[in-house]
């Protein structure tokens with residue numbers, strides 16, 4: 001038989017309040033709260049004792065205990081003596097355990113609401129701080145590269161090999177797909193315009209130059225930012241959570257050399273190669289449209305492309321690829337190293353690595369383009 | 378017994394996270410060859426104390442001396458050089474998860490010694506055998522249990538025969554027999570190599586069996602309330618909190 005938990009308040013004498021509990025005091029049911037007692041007490045300031053009668057209580061669990069804890073704080077606030085004798089023995093003992101260690105009151109207080117101006121100020125300070133951290137990280141990375149050049153850097157060759165494999169061969173399918181399609185799309189859009197003038201053959205120039213000089217590098221960079229930058233951040237972030245990075249530091253091994261350097265090196269070497277491959281895929285995509293739809297001869301298309309591209313364009317494209325590779329690696333590793341010590345922090349690190357890398361890629365594209373313009377190449 | 382020589386001296390140390398002060402006014406000395414126990418309730422800041430001693434976290438106030446050198450006053454290079462002579466076992470094990478146990482233990486050896494690969498393999502085998510994990514060389518940290526990760530962490534900390542070893546709760550999660558064997562190992566390392574041990578532990582049995590010196594961090598007072606040989610502390614203390622800790626709260 002289950003009866004709902006009920007509470008009756010009685011006042012056998014002027015300074016004593018009796019709490020009579022009956023039925024099932026279990027979590028989930030609707031139980032009377034401590035506020036009922038408080039209301040009752042408000043009318044009668046003379047009450048000094050609180051006693052219990054639980055003979056009608058059929059069963060209880062945490063529901064009863066939380067009620068009693070609330071009563072306890074209420075009583076201590078109003079300086080009322082809480083007499084536990086009437087309670088079930090089990091509940092008495094559990095309460096005693098719960099109250100054995102005093103509540104920690106000097107722990108950090110929860111952050112209150114901050115005003116908009118304070119928020120803005122904090123964010124600005126944070127921005128400067130993170131910019132400083134970024135510069136510091138880049139500086140450390142440069143030092144690590146210098147040590148590498150002097151042959152003093154500590155890292156494992158086998159790690160380098162594994163990372164190189166992960167950022168090159170394993171990225172080929174997605175890079176192929178995306179760059180092929182980008183080439184195809186560029187050709188389509190160009191074809192519609194160029195057909196108006198009967199200049200279809202220049203589709204080859206359009207696709208060739210766009211891919212080789214810029215698009216292949218950008219698309220590969222963005223793919224790698226999502227694929228590899230995020231993975232780097234998650235790897236290093238998890239190592240941070242597990243104190244693996246602390247373990248490296250106390251051993252006197254620089255995480256910068258041991259973890260960041262091989263990742264940076266792998267991407268710096270592999271990105272230009274990936275770009276080269278992406279160029280070919282993009283041109284193939286354009287060729288499918290040119291040869292298949294615009295009826296340009298295969299050799300004709302090939303020759304026109306070869307004529308258009310030129311060494312400078314290729315050089316700029318590959319150089320951009322190298323820069324993007326370094327940016328993706330640095331962004332991923334930096335966010336990973338800055339990661340907090342929780343699972344959600346690892347997720348945040350991965351997200352922010354991808355965002356940082358993509359922003360970096362776009363900004364550096366702009367810089368490279370402006371520089372090339374100024375140099376006239 | 379030979380004359381005691383201070384190895385690590387902590388003076389007037391305050392530990393804090395931001396403006397949240399964990400412990401203040403900590404002053405004690407760890408002598409060379411001590412088995413020094415850091416004890417205190419859960420969450421009182423023992424692990425934090427260790428991170429300060431091994432150079433991972435800056436103290437809010439106070440000094441840590443290694444011999445005569447002011448650890449936190451020195452530059453990064455000096456700190457690195459000092460801490461390279463220490464071995465650390467973290468509360469979570471902190472094994473490098475992308476490497477096998479053998480590679481974990483070999484890395485410090487490869488970095489700081491000129492041993493040949495064959496010699497390194499022998500050392501690795503010995504260290505794993507010392508913690509009762511012979512034959513686990515080729516396992517990855519994710520493939521062994523929590524207690525085994527701890528022991529592998531100890532093996533890695535011992536790889537270079539350091540002057541001072543820091544263990545954060547080495548016997549938590551170990552069965553009684555392994556825990557006992559670990560105590561024997563700690564005593565033996567001290568006897569034969571003269572290693573200074575700094576150990577965070579709650580294990581009363583091992584505190585009394587191996588501890589030669591200790592400090593007690595009291596959460597309620599936010600400072601240390603006693604330092605000295607644990608057996609002596611038990612015999613002499615009048616502090617109810619310390620007595621409760623050392624007797625598991627049982628009434629005598």
Ligand SMILES: Nc1ncnc2c1ncn2[C@@H]1O[C@H](COP(=O)(O)OP(=O)(O)OP(=O)(O)O)[C@@H](O)[C@H]1O
Nearest residue numbers: 394397399417418419420421422423424425426468
């Ligand atoms: N990164 C952090 N930021 C803020 N506070 C922290 C941080 N790490 C730990 N603390 C706080 O510091 C206190 C001490 O933590 P610490 O890990 O040093 O305890 P401990 O004595 O090692 O406990 P245990 O015996 O359970 O391992 C805890 O109360 C915790 O709230």
Ligand SMILES: [Mg+2]
Nearest residue numbers: 423424425468
């Ligand atoms: Mg701890």
